[in-house]
Amino acid sequence: MMARLKTLFDPLVRLLLLAIVLASIVPVTGENRAIARVISDCAIFLLFLLNGLRLPRQQVLKGIRNARFLLPLIVWVFGVMGLAGWGLSRIGEGVLPSTVALGLLFLGLLPSTVQSATAYSSIAGGNVAASVVAAAVINMLGVFITAPLLSLAAGGDVGIDLAGLQRIALILLLPFAIGQLLQTRLGDIIASNRAFISWADRGAISIAVYVAFSAAVEQGLWTLVSLPAWGWLAALIGVFLSLGFAGSWLAGGALRLERGDRIAFLFAGAQKSIALGAPLATVLFPPATAGLVLLPVLAYHLLQMIISAPIAQRLNPSGEYS
Template identity: 75%
Template sequence: MGWTRILGGIDPLVRLLLITIFLATIVPVTGDGRAIARIVSDGAIFLLFLLNGLRLPRGDVLAGLRNARFLLPLVAWCFLAMGAAGWMLWQIGSAVLPAQVALGLLFLGILPSTVQSATAYSSLAGGNVAASVVAAAVLNVLGVFITAPLLALLAGTEAVGIDIGGLERIATILLLPFVIGQLAQGWAGGWVRSNRVLVSWADRTAIAIAVYVAFSGAVEQGLWTRVDALAWAALLGLVAVFLAIGFGGAWLCGGMLRLDRGDRIAFLFAGAQKSIALGAPLASVLFPPAVAGLLLLPVLVYHLLQLMLSAPLANRLNPQPGP
């Protein structure tokens, strides 16, 4: 098996993020360039959420909100149960990890689900794709409102440092473009949905820019010396525990709710996966790059491992696997 085939089997966003982290390590943005990079990052994030608003039909959001038996437990699982698991692992990780990296475990726990990969793996597993699309989209909309206040509540405002200015940045850079996109769907939504490849790469590029700026700040503050081999081992172990809680707990929760198999599969992937697409922009908006880069380490590790786990899991759950 050649390197081309190996790399071709890796999710494109993962490949792009690995390249981004490598570039931030060898050529981090420093000095006066940081202010310019932050402006570029904010602009890319604004575009990301504008595109999200344009392509998410309002009717789908409203339909998802009406499926309370599926959606309300999913919201509780994603933000409250996973948030509690994140809080527990943050407490454990604080003994062996740098403070900002340990806090990233809590941040990871209260992030919403992915949209694209949760839907893709739900489809691959034979789940309810419509429910998965709507659920993941609604969770991401709620995440803009819920994640930052919940982080401040669980970690304490002194530890997190979220103030009115931070909430204003969320409203301006995340919420405002999404609302504009929703209002402009009549004349631009069709173009966005018909150019999915271009829009998908615009999404990935915006996320990569946010990660690059955040990691540049962390590298300048000594990321690779502050997180030693023991800390990396501890981080991988804690994230593995998080994966077991996320996927195992979401599957058991769907069974306890007596969801049919299609909805249970949709609940699994929407409830267990966590979104780097919101995590990277939100961390970049709320925190200076040096803090955001460290905070995102658990999110990036979880994102990589969740994709590695989801593909074989989806194939196993599919009652009629393809050739």
């Protein structure tokens, strides 16, 4: 119980909840919307620049060679979870606003978290090195393949035109590439200022969520989603969580992974990244649409953190971290 309460006070969770509350009370409207969009784009640019600076290329290359662990995980994260998201979105179309239902598909196609998946893998006594590398590689892949997979799976509901591709290239790929190029020069500075970088990450994600939710609130977010629809969304997210955590654990067993690798597979396979989800939604969708698409992602992110703590402690009752 204490672990769950502690999770609710995680800095990113608090900032996301604050962003949603502020967007509901004082949303960005009118002429200020364009200024807020520019600020959000700059924050996302900074986020991916920092990601490029702190992701060691040597770790990525080393992780790619562990094909027995990495390849099934990639298939699970983007293939199996993507199909689950597609199936739940089809169910959601009958009981949820169409844009919220689309968010379930978007959620399924997102890559793993990096920080929390690694942290919980460590608490559970898993293979932390494999977890770090796998999450890093999958996030890098997610920048390139989540959007095309979403466009393919959603059919006519999501079309990525030239302007959309340019935004992805300029706001996500370009800063990441610059960060990788400057890594040898600035990597040590980034490593020695982890606390500041961590808060910069959280701030960028929260700004993207605030801007997206402001537009959604202006369009009537809290009246568009009825009370029964909230109940259906909670139920579908619950099913998604069960599939993610139970399925990834069983998949790791079916692959006959060693226990440490199986634990790493569990958290990297079940957790979904708000760090990529929020920026990518604001790039792919108009602001009002992005806020609704992010509803399932935000709900899943909060709940995955709440249930991950007791699961990790159950897997490692000794309490000795990796």
